[in-house]
Amino acid sequence: MARYIGPKAKIARKFGEPILGPSKALQKKSYPPGMHGRGRKRKQSEYAVQLTEKQKAKYTYGVLERQFENLFHKAARREGITGNNLLILLEARLDNTIYRLGVAPTRRAGRQLVLHNHITVNGSIVNIPSYSLKPGDVVGVREKSKSLESITDSLSARNAKRYPWLEWDGSSMVGKFVTYPERDQIPENIQEQLIVELYSK
Numbered sequence: 001m002a003r004y005i006g007p008k009a010k011i012a013r014k015f016g017e018p019i020l021g022p023s024k025a026l027q028k029k030s031y032p033p034g035m036h037g038r039g040r041k042r043k044q045s046e047y048a049v050q051l052t053e054k055q056k057a058k059y060t061y062g063v064l065e066r067q068f069e070n071l072f073h074k075a076a077r078r079e080g081i082t083g084n085n086l087l088i089l090l091e092a093r094l095d096n097t098i099y100r101l102g103v104a105p106t107r108r109a110g111r112q113l114v115l116h117n118h119i120t121v122n123g124s125i126v127n128i129p130s131y132s133l134k135p136g137d138v139v140g141v142r143e144k145s146k147s148l149e150s151i152t153d154s155l156s157a158r159n160a161k162r163y164p165w166l167e168w169d170g171s172s173m174v175g176k177f178v179t180y181p182e183r184d185q186i187p188e189n190i191q192e193q194l195i196v197e198l199y200s201k
Contacts, residue, residue, distance in 0.1 A: 047198070047201075049194060050194045050195065050197055050198035051198060053190065053191050053192075053194040053195055053198075054068070054194075054195045054198055056190060057086075057087075057090070057188075057190050057192075057195060060107075060188060060190065061090045061093065061096060061107065062095065062107050062108060062111060062129075063090070063130075067130060069199075071086060071089050071090065072086055072195070072199055074089060075088075075089055081183075082196050083192030083193050083195060083196045084183040084192065086192055086195065086196075087183060087186050087188070087190065087192055088180045088181060088183070088186075089132065091165075091180075091181050091186055092132050092133045092134075092177070092180065093129065093130055093131070093132065093133075094110075094114055094119065094121065094126060094128065094129055094130070094131040094132075094133060094139070095107055095110040095111040095114050095129035095130070096110065097110075097133055097139055097166065097175070097177060098110035098113060098114065098119060098139070100163050100166055101139065101166060101168050101175040102154060102155055102168070103119075103141060103151055103154060103155065103173075103175075104150075104151075104154055105153075105154045105157070109150065109154070110129070111129040113145075113150075113151070114126065114127055114128070114129045114131075115127055115129060117142065118141060118142050118145040118148065118151070119139065119140070119141065119142065120139070120140045120141070120142050121133070121137055121138070121139055122137060122138050123138070123140075125142060133177040134177070135177060135178060135179045135180060136176070136177070136178075137176070137177045138174060138175070138176050138177075139174070139175045139176070139177060140172070140173055140174040140175065141173040141174075146173050151173075155170065155173075163181070163185065164178075164181070164185055165177070165178050165179050165180065165181040165185065166178060
């Protein structure tokens with residue numbers, strides 16, 4: 001299987017951040033995984049720093065190498081700053097939006113809901129996690145899936161955090177992708193300029 005399905009704690013320790021969801025491993029073991037994790041840190045090359053940042057973005061959004069490269073080239077063709085465009089396109093993915101709306105507790109769970117035909121876009125079922133939303137698109141939970149335990153649990157545990165580019169109606173379980181987000185509205189700790197520099201080599 002091409003997509004990473006291994007231990008989430010290992011990835012969190014690798015990057016020093018809980019990028020795949022909350023992890024107690026960072027508190028217990030605040031050093032990288034592996035037999036040399038506790039050892040002295042060597043100074044990383046410029047390339048290694050840039051590559052690490054790209055890998056962090058890929059793991060965070062659950063995107064494969066070819067998908068990520070295609071998104072980067074798409075971002076480069078758009079007007080504006082390439083790095084910002086890249087993150088905006090990643091945020092516009094359907095699986096990410098399901099996670100942001102609180103319908104799923106993680107992006108992985110959001111991806112599964114989309115694959116299993118539980119999600120609609122503008123009234124039609126869409127089962128493509130990478131589907132790119134456009135401003136004005138309406139995202140909802142399919143009528144038959146509204147009582148699904150995983151969805152109701154996620155929505156009941158949904159914190160008060162709201163994102164300015166999304167709207168959500170809890171009574172009808174329908175959300176709206178209002179507009180593309182601004183870079184300062186995206187909470188992910190990703191230095192997109194390093195990714196741009198990597199692809200510019």
